Amino acid sequence: MNETHPRLSMQVLEQLPQDVLRPTYDRKQIKAGIVHLGIGAFHRAHQAVYTDEILQAGAQEWGIIGVSLRSPDTRDALAPQDGLYTITVRSAVHEQVRVIGSVVQLLVAPENPQTVMDALCEPEIKIVSLTITEKGYCYAPATGTLDETHADVVHDLQEHNHPRSALGFIVEALRRRRQAGVAPFTVLSCDNLPSNGETLKRVVTRFAALRDPELAEYIAAHVAFPSTMVDRIVPATTDADRSAIVDATGVIDAWPIMTEAFSQWVVEDHFTSGRPNWEMAGVTFVQDVSAFELMKLRLLNGSHSTIAYLGYLAGHETVSDVMAAEGFARFIREMMDEEISSTLPKLPDFDLDHYKDQLIERFRNSSLKHRTWQIAMDGSQKLPQRLLGTIRERLAEGQSIDRLSIGVAGWMRYATGWDEKGAAIDVRDPLVQEIQARIAGQKTAAELVAAYCSIEEIFPRDLAGNQVFRACVERALQSLLEIGAARSVAQFK
Template sequence: MTEQNQLSAATLARLGKDVQRPAYDRNQMNTGIVHLGIGAFHRAHQAVYTDAVLASGDNRWGILGVSLRSADTRDALQPQDGLYTVAVRDGSGDRFSVIGSITSVLVAPENPQAVLSAMVEPSVKIISLTVTEKGYCYAPATASLDESHPDIVHDLAHPAAPRSAIGFIVEALARRRENGTEPFTLLSCDNLPANGETLKRVVLRFAELRDPDLATFIRESVAFPSTMVDRIVPATTDTDRTIVERATGLRDAWPIMTEPFTQWVVEDHFPSGRPAWEKVGVTFVEDVDAFELMKLRLLNGSHSTLAYLGYLAGHETVSDVMQAEGFSAFIEAMMDEEITPTLPPLSGFDLSSYKAQLRERFRNPALRHRTWQIAMDGSQKLPQRLLNTIRKRIEQGKPFKRLALGVAGWMRYATGTDERGQPIDVRDPLANDFRERTHGKTSAADLLDAYLGMQQIFGKDLADNDEFRRAVGGALEQLLRDGAAVTVAKAGRD
């Protein structure tokens, strides 16, 4: 790659005429947000909304990104002066924009003190997070802090040199309190039920273990607004990079490919101030819970179900899965008959149109969203995406055979061997535990017992529930006997 054809501040003028670019002076940007977890989703979603705010003339809200693990994003964006391309793709074509809201990227393991110093700056009013479910160091079944998590154990012993997002947050708040600097607002943008409350719970518990007075300060002084975020963002491939370079005329090391649809619903509680996101499409509400539950159960629950069963059936992308026999009918019936009755009412919201729109989004052939990518970290996702919906169905005394098949699909996938006997690269914090528990087990009954012994996923209530055991065990037995394609095709005709 040469400097002449690489995206950067110096080469912006060489972009193709149809490519949108930052409509503001980036040299005048101040850092008002530190974002933990500077991955693809943030750069396709919150950073895009904030870019629009900066374009409106409010230069206070530049974003300093923090990678808590890998240097990949920093290494890609630093030579590009933080610039990157967002390609919005659907059947009608592609539209390209260069986003400039990222001021810089830090890699926490390389220099935790630089991250803490940035978080303590008085200009920083918001710490936002997209660290995925596992980044909260919590037990999914209880949504409470996992006090045995290695990073939590480390951070309690070495609070000034944290590793976890929670450790960084609490140490930064301790330093701001000591300095007399107003605390920031903590803004979770991850797919967690009541994500603000979940973040508050784990932060307060960590702070209590460290210093009860600090926990009291945080409880009384720090806001944790909940949010609902929605945009499908596949992992970027080399093919995507080539598409972007041909369209824009410049090489981008890490562009973002996404869909036209984007939604952000936020509880409006920002004592220290916030960007005027409402002027660029964000919906502010008093209570985000109903929106969040709708999205977690309908979009995320359906997405995970399609990913596990679709992967097992041999399909690479979600759009491929939706074209296969029975899958579209199966997911429509799951949405209508099993998920929708568990949702609270949303006054004035057209739920039928929302579900139809979801299925069209799943069918978008331009995205190439891989089933394997969606299948990652299933142990962290399953409780809020499928298991809590099943709990509600059990409470209602209603069947949940399609939801049970989604759970069984995860169990079959997590064994690490596909239906052709080939290994599956299972990416999950508990992958070693899966292997140990399922080794040598081939029957549905034995596999079911192995998985349900993991109470950090299923809790004691589902593990002891005969109806849950029968439904999931029967679905798992059918998957092992007939395979995912045949099982779903049959279910889709029911």
Template sequence: MTEEDRLCETTLARLAKDTQTPGYDRGQIQTGIVHLGIGAFHRAHQAVYTDAVLANGDSRWGILGVSLRSADTRDALLPQDGLYTVAVRDGSGDSFRVIGSITNVLVAPEDPEAVLEAMTSPAVKIVSLTVTEKGYCYAPATASLDERHPDIVHDLGNPAAPRSAIGFIVEALALRRANGLEPFTLLSCDNLPANGETLKRVVTRFAELRGPGLATFIRENVAFPSTMVDRIVPATTDVDRSVVHETTGLRDAWPIMTEPFTQWVVEDHFPSGRPAWEEVGVTFVADVDAFELMKLRLLNGSHSTLAYLGYLAGHETVSDVMQADGFGAFVEAMMDEEITPTLPPLSGFDLASYKEQLRERFRNPALRHRTWQIAMDGSQKLPQRLLNTIGQRLEQNQPFGRLALGVAGWMRYATGIDEKGGQIDVRDPLADEFRKRTEGKSSAPEILDAYLGMKQIFGEDLASNAAFHTAVGAALEKLLKDGSAKAVLESIGG
């Protein structure tokens, strides 16, 4: 890629005229937000909203991104002056917008001191996170800090050179406290139940392990607003890069492909100040829990179920799955009959339209969201996306056969062998444990017992529940015997 055809500040004027560009002077931006986990979702969601705030004239809210693992994002964006393209795609065509809200990108393992220095700047009022479920170093079944997690053990012994998001947050807060600076607000944008409360729980517990005074300071002075975030963001491919280049006229090392739909619901608790996100489409509420639960169970639960069963049936993308016989009817019945009865009422909200909109989003042929990508890190996602819903159905003494099939689909997928005997590239922090537990096991009862022994996923109650054991065991038996496509078709009426 040459300087002449690379997206950057000096080439913006060469973009195709229908490509939207930042409508503000980027040289005037201050960094008011440090974002941990500068991945594709953040760049398609929160950074886009913040770009609109900057365009409205408030230059205080530039974003410094932090990668906690890989240098890939930094290496792609810094030669582009932090600029990147968001391509919004659906069946009617594509639109392109260059985002300028990212001021810099740091790679934490290379220079943890620089990250901590950025987090302790007086101008920084918010530290936000999209580190995925596994980035919280917590036990998904209990949503409590995993005190034996290697990164947590390391960070407790090396507070000035942390590895985890939790370690960076607590050390930065300790430094701000020592320097007499007000704490920043911590804004979780990950798909966790009560994500603000979950983040507060793991942060304060980590702080307690460092010292009770620090924990008390955080508990009494730091805000942890909860959020609900929603936008489908597939992984970028080389074909996507070519489309962006051909359409905009400039090469972008890491553009973002996404859908037209975007939603952000935020609990309005920012003692140190915040951007006027409400002016650019964000919904601020006193309590985000009902919105969050709706999205986790209807969108994320359905998405994961389609990913596991669809992958096993040989489908590459979610839109492919939705076109296959039975899957559309299956997910509609699961939403209506098994998930909706577990949701609290949302006054004035059209739930039926929301569910139909979800299914239309899943069908979007222009958004090639791979089932394999959605299937990643299932051990971290399963409790909040499927298991909590099943737990509530059990309390109500109501059937949950389709949800059970989703859990069985994950179990079948996580064995690492597909329905044709081929290898599955299972990406999960517990993948090694899956292999050890299921090695040499081929029957449904053996595989089921191997997974239910993982209390960090299933907890004590579900693992020992006879109805859960029976329903998931029967679903797994059917998947092993008939395959996912047939199992889905036969489940529609039941």
């Protein structure tokens, strides 16, 4: 990257090539109405883009304060750029570069939790949204309940004024707003959790109850937690992506975002203190998001995880590489058709076959370098909602789970930490130490499945003790151990 190029900022905005889209609104007039916890790549490719659209339309009161709960990396990248960043929308035949200006301030919670708390308590803040990944909710994925032994939960129940977790910040801010006579904000989860709004409300109110039962009752009665469904594929940014932005714009962006053309956001229309007119930007507001959410979690996310584990084991770096390999596209489409679709509720006027066609094409998009290793992260948190819920329903109906079981076995094989060539896998998972302790010394498929199924945080007892489930996963894992992922998929009938 040529450091002689200027850095992206308000000062150089008008110098960008004409084909680069940019904010046309006066950013100095924008007021913050949203605090977003977890300002990572997905938020900047999704919710921040929708919000940028309404700012373009004149809604000046909905700027975003982005908060990093762990690392200062996003702040360090974007603060010198006045909060601006580029997003490149990549299809198979076209690219469009756009500068997003909806992020008006960037904070890092560990550096100054009080500044974050002050922002959350501002009366102008109407919405607190979250993309903190499944593990950020300090909950047990198998049950959806608060993990009361989680280190951050234990800390935040003692250190009210210096929280570490999103739950700690939200509950303390709501307490302070109530004490000051300020209306509560809406808490808007944008993570891939089952019934994400209900799940978030459950863990927040339980956390609050451990502090003050009266506060928990107030939150339950007066704070809205709408559920949402979010959908856009956002690969991790590479140095090649940064160089491409310099070539396209003539300026340096320390952290650009690459994404696909497809974007969807479905939101339950239940807000405590008002909301942006996001429907102008294409958001779908509904009374009940559960059917959309289940469709996306099981078809897209379930397929994505299966692609990631089996594809990584087969030696493929990206999703599009996996889909180009023998048998994979057929296997994934058959898993959608034969084992997932029957578990989904009917959506009036929704063409499910067309949606599945779109998913296959999105997975095949070779312009998106979406790494299988990236998708494979945090599998213990993702598996219950992406695959195990579907499996439980299929078993209850006496239906086959053969393909879904290969996805689960793929995660088990991946989480051993060794690939098919004997090389170490960098397994990123909050339960990685417990997983390694449970499977230590286990060699056979039966031994490994028994060890994994003893982890109740992932496999609830009813499923772990189901002999049909155990037998199917053992058979799939045995195939992966004996002939590998590529042949197991290619030979599947």
